[in-house]
Amino acid sequence: MSLRNRKIKIWGVGTLIILIALAFSSPSDRYFEIAKNLDIFATLFKEVNALYVDEVNPNKVIKTGIDAMLASLDPYTNYIPEDDIENFRTQSTGQYGGIGAITSRLNGKIKVVMLIEGYSAEKNGLKIGDEVIKINDIDIRELSREETSELMKGQANTPVSLTVLRYGKSSPITLNFKREKVKISNVPYYGMVSSDIGYVKLTEFTMQAGKEVRNAVNELKDKGAKKIILDVRDNPGGLLIEAVNITNVFLPKGKEVVFTKGKLTENNATYKTLNNPVDEEIPLAVLINSGSASASEIVAGTIQDYDRGIIIGQKSFGKGLVQITRPLSYNSQLKVTTAKYYTPSGRCIQALDYSFRNEDGSVGAIPDSMKMEFTTSNGRIVMDGGGIDPDITVKKDPLSPIARSLYTKGYIFDYATKYHFEHETIKDAKNFKLSDAEYQAFVNWLSDKDYGYTTQVEKKLEELTKNAKKEKYYQDIKARLADVKTTLEDSKKNDLIDFRHQIASLLEDEITSRYYLEKGSVESTFDSDDDIIKAIEILNAPEKYNQILGKK
Known part of the structure; x- marks a missing residue:
C-alpha cells in the first residue's frame, strides 16, 4: 500500500471514529464540537486571507467551502446566495419579470431559441433565430447566457431594448420592449x-x-x-x-x-x-x-x-x-433535504x-x-x-453521432431559421414533412460546413491502435487497421442518408417551432415519438390495457 493510500485509509478510519463518537455523544458535547470546528474554520480563513500569495475573494472561497460541505451530503442540499435568490424564486413559482424570450449560446452566439406565446417578445417582433448582440446598448457577445438573461430580466413595466442580427438583414435592428410579469406555464x-x-x-x-x-x-x-x-x-x-x-x-x-x-x-x-x-x-x-x-x-x-x-x-x-x-443571514437561503x-x-x-x-x-x-x-x-x-x-x-434508439453533431453545432437550428425566412407558411405542425427535395437542399447546404464527428467505433479503433503500438502488435495488424479505417470513412459518407429519419425529425421539429412556437414543436413529433405511438396502441386496446393493470 502506498504512503498516500495509507494516509487516506488512516484519515477515513479517523473520520469514522469521530462520527461514531459524535453520534453517541451528549448534546452538549456535540455543540462543543460544532463550536470548535467553526472556530477552526474561521481562524483558518483569516490566516489564508492574510498570508496567501494572491488576493482572496471571500465570497468565492467561502461559497466553494460551503458547496463542498453540502455536496458530501447529497446532490440536492444547496446553498443559495443572495445573488441567486431571484433565479430560485423563478424555479419555484414559474414567474419572472421579462419579455418572454428564451435564449441559448449556439456556436458562441446568443440566439433566441423560443418565444413564450402572448408576451412582449412575440408581440413586438422578436423572432426565433435572432442573434442578440446588445441589450440596452450593452454589448453582450462576450457575456454568458446567464449574464445575458439577467440583463433581459427586470421589474415589470420597465423598458428594455435588444439589438439583433436577423437572417436576411444586412445590418442590425433594434427592437424595444416593455418587461412584464411572465408566467411559465406548467402545461405548455x-x-x-x-x-x-x-x-x-x-x-x-x-x-x-x-x-x-x-x-x-x-x-x-x-x-x-x-x-x-x-x-x-x-x-x-x-x-x-x-x-x-x-x-x-x-x-x-x-x-x-x-x-x-x-x-x-x-x-x-x-x-x-x-x-x-x-x-x-x-x-x-x-x-x-x-x-x-x-x-x-x-x-x-x-x-x-x-x-x-x-x-x-x-x-x-x-x-x-x-x-x-431555510432563511440564512444576508438574504441567502439553504435548501436542505429533510x-x-x-x-x-x-x-x-x-x-x-x-x-x-x-x-x-x-x-x-x-x-x-x-x-x-x-x-x-x-x-x-x-x-x-x-x-x-x-x-x-x-x-x-440513441441519437446517431451525425445527428448529434448537426444539432449541437447549431446547423439544424440555423437551417430552420433559413427555411422560415424563405417559406412564408407551412402545413400545420401535425402534417408538416420535409419532401425529398427539401431534405436534399439541406444536404447541399451542409456541403461547405464543418460537421465532423467521431463515432464510437472510430474511438474504439483509435484505442485499439494505441494499445497495439504499446504492446508491439501494431506492425502485424497495421494493414488490417488501415482497411477498417477506410471502410468506416466510406460508410460515414452515407450517414446523411442512413440516418435521414433522425435528422429530418429534428429539422421538422425545429422548423415547426418557427411558425407555431411550443405547440408546433410538440405536435410535429406525434407521428415519430415511439412512446406516444405505444401509448395510443395500448389505449386503443382495452383488453390489453386491463390485462396490464391486473384488472379481472
Whole structure:
C-alpha cells in the first residue's frame, strides 16, 4: 500500500471514529464540537486571507467551502446566495419579470431559441433565430447566457431594448420592449393526438400546476377525449403539493398520494387528495423517462400503485428526497433535504446510490437482491431502489453521432431559421414533412460546413491502435487497421442518408417551432415519438390495457 493510500485509509478510519463518537455523544458535547470546528474554520480563513500569495475573494472561497460541505451530503442540499435568490424564486413559482424570450449560446452566439406565446417578445417582433448582440446598448457577445438573461430580466413595466442580427438583414435592428410579469406555464401544450385521445404535456411543478392539468383534461374531454396521455418526460419535478393535486385529477378525494419520513417527526407527513376528481375512470397513460424526477415520480408511482393507469417509457430518475428552504443571514437561503418520500404502496424510489449514475443521469442497474417488493392495489409487484419502472418499456434508439453533431453545432437550428425566412407558411405542425427535395437542399447546404464527428467505433479503433503500438502488435495488424479505417470513412459518407429519419425529425421539429412556437414543436413529433405511438396502441386496446393493470 502506498504512503498516500495509507494516509487516506488512516484519515477515513479517523473520520469514522469521530462520527461514531459524535453520534453517541451528549448534546452538549456535540455543540462543543460544532463550536470548535467553526472556530477552526474561521481562524483558518483569516490566516489564508492574510498570508496567501494572491488576493482572496471571500465570497468565492467561502461559497466553494460551503458547496463542498453540502455536496458530501447529497446532490440536492444547496446553498443559495443572495445573488441567486431571484433565479430560485423563478424555479419555484414559474414567474419572472421579462419579455418572454428564451435564449441559448449556439456556436458562441446568443440566439433566441423560443418565444413564450402572448408576451412582449412575440408581440413586438422578436423572432426565433435572432442573434442578440446588445441589450440596452450593452454589448453582450462576450457575456454568458446567464449574464445575458439577467440583463433581459427586470421589474415589470420597465423598458428594455435588444439589438439583433436577423437572417436576411444586412445590418442590425433594434427592437424595444416593455418587461412584464411572465408566467411559465406548467402545461405548455395540450391537444388531441387522435379523434378520441387527449394529450397533456407537463413540464413543471410550480404553483397552479394541478389547476392547469385539471383545466386541460376538462377541455380535452369537451373536445371528445375518451382517453388521456399525461407526459412527464424530462420533467425534473418541483412542488410536492402540486404532484398531489395532479394525481387528484384522476383519483378520488381522500386517497393517500405520498408520505414523507425524516429524522425529525415534524417532517413526517401524509398527503391525500383533497378534491373531487375530473374523471377517475378514463383510461390513462403516463409517459416517463430518465429525466422524470421527484414530483414526476410521485405522480407516476401513485398512478401505478393504484393501478389507475399504465406507465410507459423508460425508468425514471430516482429522486425520492424532500427539500425545504431555510432563511440564512444576508438574504441567502439553504435548501436542505429533510425527508424521504414514499408512494402509497410503501416504496421509496430514491436511487440506492445517488453518487453514481449513467451518462444521461439515469439510475444504473441495481441487483434485485438489493430491492424490495411491494404490491399495487390489484396485486401487481412493483420494486423500490431507484426510480419508477414503467409497465411497458419502450427502447429508445440513441441519437446517431451525425445527428448529434448537426444539432449541437447549431446547423439544424440555423437551417430552420433559413427555411422560415424563405417559406412564408407551412402545413400545420401535425402534417408538416420535409419532401425529398427539401431534405436534399439541406444536404447541399451542409456541403461547405464543418460537421465532423467521431463515432464510437472510430474511438474504439483509435484505442485499439494505441494499445497495439504499446504492446508491439501494431506492425502485424497495421494493414488490417488501415482497411477498417477506410471502410468506416466510406460508410460515414452515407450517414446523411442512413440516418435521414433522425435528422429530418429534428429539422421538422425545429422548423415547426418557427411558425407555431411550443405547440408546433410538440405536435410535429406525434407521428415519430415511439412512446406516444405505444401509448395510443395500448389505449386503443382495452383488453390489453386491463390485462396490464391486473384488472379481472
